[in-house]
Every structure is written in structure tokens, then in C-alpha cells.
Amino acid sequence: MGKHLTINGKKVEFTDERNLLEVIRKENIELPTFCYHSELNIHGACRLCMVEVAGKGIMSACSTPPEPDMDIKTNTEHLIEMRKITIELLLASHDRECTMCAKSESCKLQSLARRLGIEEVRFKNISRKEPKDISTYALVRDNGKCVLCGDCIRFCDEIQSIGALGFVGRGSQSKICPAFERDLESSECVYCGQCSRVCPTGAILPKPEFREVWKALSDEKKKVIIAIAPAVRAALGEVFGITEENGTELAGKIVTALRSMGFVKVFDISFTADMTIVEEANEFLGRLEKDDDMPMFTSCCPAWVRFVEQYSPDFIKNLSTCRSPQGMYGSIARRIMPEVLGIPKEELVVVSVMPCTAKKYEARRTELAKDGVIDIDYVITTQELALMIEEAGLRFADLEASAFDMPLGFKTGGGIIFGTSGGVTEAVLRNVMNTNGDEAEEFNFVRGENGVREAKLKVGSKELKLAIVHGLKNARKVLRDIRADKKRYDFVEVMACPGGCVGGAGQPVYSDLAVRKRRSKVLYENDKIMELHKPQDNPYVQKMYKDYLEKSGSKKAHEYLHTSYKYRKRFKETLEISKSSLDKIVNVEVCVGRNCLKKGSKEILKRVADGNKFKDAVNVQALICLERCSKGPTVKINGETFEHCTPDSVEDTVKKN
Amino acid sequence: MTSNYDKFESACRILEEHSFDKSKLIPILQSVQEEYRYLPEEVMSFISSSLDMSPAIVYGVATFYAHFALKPKGKNIIKICDGTACHVKKSTVIIDAIKKKLGLKENENTTKDMLFTIETVACLGACGLAPVVVINDNVYGQMTTEKIAALIDEMTGAR
Ligand code: SF4
Ligand code: SF4
Ligand code: FES
Numbered sequence: 001m002g003k004h005l006t007i008n009g010k011k012v013e014f015t016d017e018r019n020l021l022e023v024i025r026k027e028n029i030e031l032p033t034f035c036y037h038s039e040l041n042i043h044g045a046c047r048l049c050m051v052e053v054a055g056k057g058i059m060s061a062c063s064t065p066p067e068p069d070m071d072i073k074t075n076t077e078h079l080i081e082m083r084k085i086t087i088e089l090l091l092a093s094h095d096r097e098c099t100m101c102a103k104s105e106s107c108k109l110q111s112l113a114r115r116l117g118i119e120e121v122r123f124k125n126i127s128r129k130e131p132k133d134i135s136t137y138a139l140v141r142d143n144g145k146c147v148l149c150g151d152c153i154r155f156c157d158e159i160q161s162i163g164a165l166g167f168v169g170r171g172s173q174s175k176i177c178p179a180f181e182r183d184l185e186s187s188e189c190v191y192c193g194q195c196s197r198v199c200p201t202g203a204i205l206p207k208p209e210f211r212e213v214w215k216a217l218s219d220e221k222k223k224v225i226i227a228i229a230p231a232v233r234a235a236l237g238e239v240f241g242i243t244e245e246n247g248t249e250l251a252g253k254i255v256t257a258l259r260s261m262g263f264v265k266v267f268d269i270s271f272t273a274d275m276t277i278v279e280e281a282n283e284f285l286g287r288l289e290k291d292d293d294m295p296m297f298t299s300c301c302p303a304w305v306r307f308v309e310q311y312s313p314d315f316i317k318n319l320s321t322c323r324s325p326q327g328m329y330g331s332i333a334r335r336i337m338p339e340v341l342g343i344p345k346e347e348l349v350v351v352s353v354m355p356c357t358a359k360k361y362e363a364r365r366t367e368l369a370k371d372g373v374i375d376i377d378y379v380i381t382t383q384e385l386a387l388m389i390e391e392a393g394l395r396f397a398d399l400e401a402s403a404f405d406m407p408l409g410f411k412t413g414g415g416i417i418f419g420t421s422g423g424v425t426e427a428v429l430r431n432v433m434n435t436n437g438d439e440a441e442e443f444n445f446v447r448g449e450n451g452v453r454e455a456k457l458k459v460g461s462k463e464l465k466l467a468i469v470h471g472l473k474n475a476r477k478v479l480r481d482i483r484a485d486k487k488r489y490d491f492v493e494v495m496a497c498p499g500g501c502v503g504g505a506g507q508p509v510y511s512d513l514a515v516r517k518r519r520s521k522v523l524y525e526n527d528k529i530m531e532l533h534k535p536q537d538n539p540y541v542q543k544m545y546k547d548y549l550e551k552s553g554s555k556k557a558h559e560y561l562h563t564s565y566k567y568r569k570r571f572k573e574t575l576e577i578s579k580s581s582l583d584k585i586v587n588v589e590v591c592v593g594r595n596c597l598k599k600g601s602k603e604i605l606k607r608v609a610d611g612n613k614f615k616d617a618v619n620v621q622a623l624i625c626l627e628r629c630s631k632g633p634t635v636k637i638n639g640e641t642f643e644h645c646t647p648d649s650v651e652d653t654v655k656k657n
Numbered sequence: 658m659t660s661n662y663d664k665f666e667s668a669c670r671i672l673e674e675h676s677f678d679k680s681k682l683i684p685i686l687q688s689v690q691e692e693y694r695y696l697p698e699e700v701m702s703f704i705s706s707s708l709d710m711s712p713a714i715v716y717g718v719a720t721f722y723a724h725f726a727l728k729p730k731g732k733n734i735i736k737i738c739d740g741t742a743c744h745v746k747k748s749t750v751i752i753d754a755i756k757k758k759l760g761l762k763e764n765e766n767t768t769k770d771m772l773f774t775i776e777t778v779a780c781l782g783a784c785g786l787a788p789v790v791v792i793n794d795n796v797y798g799q800m801t802t803e804k805i806a807a808l809i810d811e812m813t814g815a816r
Contacts, residue, residue: 153713163711169720179705179712180698188711571706573699578660592665594677594707602669609662622665624699624706 193357193505247526252401330375381506593625740780
């Protein structure tokens, strides 16, 4: 016997729904919400989901569990008026320059105002205009558009375990900010952009660059080339109402659109994804043989890379040194293509289309620049590409498909599935195993939705252990398990965004999981209809190696296709413990991060802070975490780092200095 | 050579006393503030690292409660009651007068020379004396703009 309750007079069955909202939505009633996200904890702050429960009064549906025989009304006059007031109050403190907001049309506040028939706002507008935070390459934050739902904070904290954003202040003064009201660039943000995806309004948006691209396109002295990432073809159609699931067809339309905008060459990042696999698989086999720096982590997600650099420098050596497909496209486009295409270097402008905000940051990493010149000039998102197509007035759905330009337009299915979680691993397996089975489906056991998936595979006499991870909180847990020897893997794929790149923050905004799943399916279907599936079979990849890079793992390949990483300090502040007034001094910096503190860094501080011991000739500072936690206590003396320190060892070293 | 080691040690002691427990953030911040007289950013960062929470959350809590001071306070603290009774008796006029006297701008609460910090508080429970001002724990009732100016002069030794 199922349990029942009544919604607007209709008897409805329910089972394990967590709250009334889920039951009501199952009945196809789209109760308005801001602060409810199926992926996140329940917050209950926006007060939009109010319903009337007979005998109990008005309750928020998102935080009330369903009970048998409840009698619920969702649309009484009173409720409607309440919702209107809530929206009007939000609008009263909103910067209502909606027509000029990039979120316009996909903004929830706008659509609710329309749905609820709001014609005037009965309250005085008290919106505060604050300067926007444009400090990062990835995002723009505009607090004037914030409705304080807290979705961004919770996503960043609960799913990504970063916690870069928080509420600041209280009451009418409250707002969303990184710690100490600094800008986002000074926070721990890794640029995944997922906060912008869940933000119902235009308060956090991917940072646009497409205007610069238009400018380059209209400059007669420039030749602009572009490449699209695998995941783009799986999502762009959504904007133009195309639901047919054919990635090749859609990519073909994109090529036509880009050509008509004036791009001289249209390439496919799937080509360099194939190269990434060839190069990365080679690196992996080398490491496996030598049992060196295992497990190997994938390095194609820049938010994940940044995460490791910032939180787990002890694992930097485990990151594959291969550039991401975008990174490889950049170096090949900038350094090899001028010769291949006969375009003078100074005329070349290199653009990429990505499903991702972190890619905007990646392109500017100094590690990817050569002689201070970055490879990729502009990175635009799928969203921006859609805008450009609209601006150009193209009827996208009606465009004929055309073919990518060669040589960076040819790909195998392996390069295409790169865009979804598990795709990199599957493509690497196709390369490493190099079998002739049913190539497109052979290793599909790595597919799926779980945030951490494990797989085992026999290779010769060895058994390979793989992990496929998405979401950074999951990644943090996997790192912890590896560190604690609870888990042993050989190969770990990590994508910061849930679902992998198909769920990236540069994609058209989605909130329904089904949308993301459909995108993954598009890529897998696309793989099936490709002629080749194994990246190493790509003849153009082979030719690229032969003509320019010798072979995978060669010195040349390293120069073009690999990169390096470095530790990024998370806490910039230091605590001044003692300061010497003398000229000739020794600088002692003692780590007081969580772990070093437990291992006794306080005693070290105490010893060195005792000025008399060293005739006052020391400056002592406490640093908040050098992130070498497993080797603590860590102390820096005149810039040199010492691990496993004791008060005695530090005293000795300081005296020597 | 000056040393802040003692303060740092107290902060560590406070954290230990609360067993590095995230859920004790508020009492930890309170005790640490007593040590440092306010909550310097580096100390909040240290607390967030020690408790393994993000600094944004620590900062959020610190800004939520008016009790926490995020900037160093001056030597003398002037509290002006702006509760209902005092408000009716024109406490805002007194606030303006003090600000003018101390040369404080709209959003400033502490004088540049770090001698004075002014705070508005909600009801000190001395409504019979409204408007009430408390200077370094001494209560002064029925305050007027002249009286407060004289008190400040007295404290700065000016005349
Ligand atoms: S981009 Fe990612 S890491 Fe940065 S604030 Fe947003 S959710 Fe957090
Ligand atoms: S920035 Fe967006 S997601 Fe974050 S609280 Fe404001 S409206 Fe909500
Ligand atoms: S969705 Fe229930 S209060 Fe926001």
C-alpha cells in the first residue's frame, strides 16, 4: 500500500521523496524556488516554495517532508500574493538593468516575475551599485544582481569543497563575498565556474571575451583561427531548440556558422584530444614500468590542476605533465600552424571554444606561454558562441553542415568522448590495450554517473586499478584515501565539474540532470558513428608527430605538448611573531598549518621567538600552511625549506646562519 | 625586539581548549578577540586553517555578529546608546557631535591616532538616564553635545 497525500484536491501517491517540493514537482506543478537545488543541501531561505498545509498553515515545501494524508494547496490567493511580494522585494533591491544582463532570458528572477505577472514593484528601489569583481579570467561577480539564495556558496562548499564564497554581514547589509571581502582572484577559487551555473540571476557569470573576438575578426590585418572542444557540440543545439542527437551534424553546423563569421580555419579540439591520449598513454606506460610517481592523475581539467597545486602540492608529481587538449592546440596553432597554413605569425589570432570557465584561466597560465607570449588569444564559452551566432543573425537550425579544416580537424571517437566523465580513461585504455575488439564499446565499464567509479583491468601480468572521479569534493576524498594508503590506484581521472566537461559552466545553463546525461549520450553516440575509435589510429596525429614532433615522449614532444606545475600558496597572510631591529638577521618562517601545529611547530616557534638566544638577530613569522603536511613540521630559514624539524634542529640551523 | 609569541600561544591554547572543534567557532573567536582586542585577518586565517574550514565561512561568522571587531579599536571606547529611549531623546545628534569633534567621516569609527573608537549599541538598560554614553565603562547620563565635547577635551588633555 502506497502512502498518499492530497495536492490541490487531487490524491497523490508518494514514496521516498525527501520533501513536499519533490512530490509537488512530480505532479508537474512547477513551484517556484531559488534556493532549492537537487544536488545541494536544503537551505530554505528564499521563501518562494510556500504551500498551505491544512491544519498546519503555511510551510516551505523544500524543507517539509511529506506525511500521509497531508492536504496541500499550492496556489491559493494568499500564497500567490506572498510570492509576488517576495519577488517584488527582491526586485526592489535588484539592479534592474535586465536588458543588458548576460543572464537575461535564462534568469530565474526574470522568468518568475513574468510567471507571477508582476507589473509594478510596490517598494522603493534600494539596489546598491557596487563595482563588479572582474579580478579573475574566468568569472564576473556583480553583487547588485544577487538575491542572496546562497546557491553559489553551497555548491562551492558542498560539491567542490572549496568554500571560496561566503555570506558577509547580516540583514540588509549582507552580501556574498570571498573571505575578507577580497576579490575572487585572491581567494581559493579554482575557476570551475559551477557557482555561475547554479546562480539563478546574473550575479555570477562567465567572463565574456567574444567582443574581442569580433574585433579581431573585423581587423583586416588579422587571420583568426578557431577550434571547438568536444563537449560544445553536445550542448550548443539546446540554445537553438535542436534536440536531435547527432554530434557530427551539430559540429558541422557550427563549422558553417564559424566560417560565415569570418574565421579562416575551423579546427576540432578532438584532434588534440587524440594527441593528448597518445602522449598521456605513453607517459603512463613509462611510469607504470618504472613504478614512478604512481598513481598518475589526468591533467586536462585546469580547475583540478589548480586544486592539486593549491591544496595538495605533494601530489603535483602525480599529475600527468601532458598539456590539456586546449594547451596542445595552443602550442601547435601558435608555433606550427603558421608554417602549415602559410599565415604570417604576426597576423595569426588563435581562439578556442570551450564548455568551461577554467579554460579561460588555463590559457593564461605562464607555464603555457613561450617567451612570455601566450598561445591562445581568446577563449570563449559555448554560451558565448551561441551569442555570436545570434548576433551574426544566423538561423542556426537551418544551416548546412560542413567539414572541419585539416589537419587539426580529423579525430577519432576517442577524442570525442574526452568531453564526458570517464571519456579520457576509456580513450587511454583504447590506446594502451590496443586490441581489435568492438572498439567503441569495449571499455565502456568506465562510463556512468557516480562521482567516484573504480575499475580493474588485466594488462599482461599486472592488474591495473583505475578511478574515475568528478566533483572536487570527491577528488579530495580520493586524495585523502590514497595518502592514507586506504586506496591504491594506477590511474585516476579527475574532472572538476559534475559529469565532466559536458556539465561545464560555459555550457548553456542547465539544472536538470537529464540534460547533462543527454549531452554525454550525444558524445557516445557520436563515437559510435566515427570511422576510427583509437586515438593512435588518427593518421593526422601520426603525421603531426612525423613531421614536427618525432614520436610520443620525444624531446620535441615535450617541448610542445607538456607543461609544468607549481605550488600555489593558499593563505597569503603571515603572523608576525617577532621582529628584529638589527640589520644582519636570519628570517625564520615556521608553518603553523593544522598538521604542523599538531606535530609541534608551536614549540619551535617558542624556541626561536626567544630573542636572547640569538642576540635578537632573528625575524620570526608564523606561516599558515606550507602544504607539506606529511613532512611537517616545516620551517623556512632564510628562504630554504626544512622538513621534519624539531626545536633543536631549527636552533642549530639558525645559529649556523 | 618585540614578540607576539604570547598572543599566538594563547590563540593555540584557546583552539586546544576547544579541541579544534569547528562547531565551537563562535566561542573560539570570542576568546581570541579578547587576546588580540580585535580579529586580525591573519588570525582568522590561522583559525580557519586550524579548524579545517574555509576562511570565507570564518569571516562570514565574524561579520554576522556585531560583537566581533574586525579592525583594531582605539585606546578609548565611546559607546553611544541608540536604543528606543535614547533615540527618542536624540542620541543621533550626540553621535553626530562626537563624530564631528573627533573628525570621523561617515563610515569611520576609529580616529587615525587610535585614541578613540565609537560604537553605537542597542539599549544599555539605563533608559531613565537617556541619552546615555559609556566611555571606557563609565556611564554618563543625560548627555548633551556640550557635555560630550567637554569630556573628550578632558581626555585628550586639550583645552
Ligand atoms: S568558480 Fe568554482 S571554486 Fe570558484 S567560487 Fe565558483 S564554485 Fe567556487
Ligand atoms: S550570487 Fe547568485 S547564487 Fe549566489 S547568493 Fe547571489 S543570487 Fe544566489
Ligand atoms: S526553495 Fe524552499 S525556501 Fe527556497
